[in-house]
Amino acid sequence: MLIRSLALFVITVLNIAPLAAKENILAFSFGKGVLSLSAHELLIRPDAQTITIPADVSYRRAMTYRAVPLIGLIGDVGKLGFHTIEARAKDGFVSQIPVSLVMQGASGGSVAWIAIEEPKAPWPNLPGKQASAGPFYLVWQNPERSAVGNEQWPYALAALTGVEDPVSRWGQLGIDPALPGDAKERVGQASFIKNCIPCHRLNGAGESDTGPDLGRPMNVTTYMTSAGIHALIRDPKSVRTWPGQQMMGFGADKIPDAEIDALIAFLAYTAKR
Ligand code: HEC
Numbered sequence: 442m443l444i445r446s447l448a449l450f451v452i453t454v455l456n457i458a459p460l461a462a463k464e465n466i467l468a469f470s471f472g473k474g475v476l477s478l479s480a481h482e483l484l485i486r487p488d489a490q491t492i493t494i495p496a497d498v499s500y501r502r503a504m505t506y507r508a509v510p511l512i513g514l515i516g517d518v519g520k521l522g523f524h525t526i527e528a529r530a531k532d533g534f535v536s537q538i539p540v541s542l543v544m545q546g547a548s549g550g551s552v553a554w555i556a557i558e559e560p561k562a563p564w565p566n567l568p569g570k571q572a573s574a575g576p577f578y579l580v581w582q583n584p585e586r587s588a589v590g591n592e593q594w595p596y597a598l599a600a601l602t603g604v605e606d607p608v609s610r611w612g613q614l615g616i617d618p619a620l621p622g623d624a625k626e627r628v629g630q631a632s633f634i635k636n637c638i639p640c641h642r643l644n645g646a647g648e649s650d651t652g653p654d655l656g657r658p659m660n661v662t663t664y665m666t667s668a669g670i671h672a673l674i675r676d677p678k679s680v681r682t683w684p685g686q687q688m689m690g691f692g693a694d695k696i697p698d699a700e701i702d703a704l705i706a707f708l709a710y711t712a713k714r
Pocket of ligand 1: 592633636637638639640641651652653655661670673674677685686687688689691704
């Protein structure tokens, strides 16, 4: 009997142990090893605040969060020489956010925050999803001030890593220096890194496999017309529709017509290189 209850005890403890260990962790790697912070450790930081985001991009309504300023968390990365913060989400979305964009928050630009879902006050599910934006979510105050794009609001964040700028990291994205400074391919390159690379690779460049590689095996500009790609970027459902469709359209306020043309010119340019 004693042995049986002992066995039961051991089994019960083993079952509970993984639950108790399941604390939400956000990993920071900025050159000094990995710093793993739990939701609790972030929430008790002295710079944690309650903030309101009037037009939250992912919830599509006003939201209030407990949050920590991203500038405070990454410290003086300028000194460490990182160009980009790679923000990796649990669902495979990987945004490449320029450090300079985050730093603009200190001089009147948009301010980036890491919002933290408090276990005792869980956030609602995202519209059309079975999960919230938690446990960690990068949100922006006054996103219009620095023209922050919708793909720069990664939710379900797992890790933030200091990396090289995408163009030096992935030569496939490069543009011949002989091309004029105002060539539209350059505008398209910047737009691709801001809006598309969080989900798509291009000839292997990028970190996400959420959507297909737009360069391999065949470059998208070789089998879709410019008008078709343009329509798809604005509203994928205007081109194809099926229940499992994931890509969202980009309104003219996020990518104006001329910028879509530049994006397509860039995609076509990478096919020729
Ligand atoms: C949030 C993730 C996400 C973002 C951001 C995104 N896409 Fe997509 N895209 C997808 C997924 C996933 C598919 C596959 C179809 C689907 O499920 O919607 C796709 C499909 C496509 C296709 C069709 C490819 C084919 O051969 O059928 C094109 C073209 C495309 N995306 C271009 C873009 C461009 C250009 C951008 C940036 C302006 C972009 N996408 C941004 C996720 C994304």
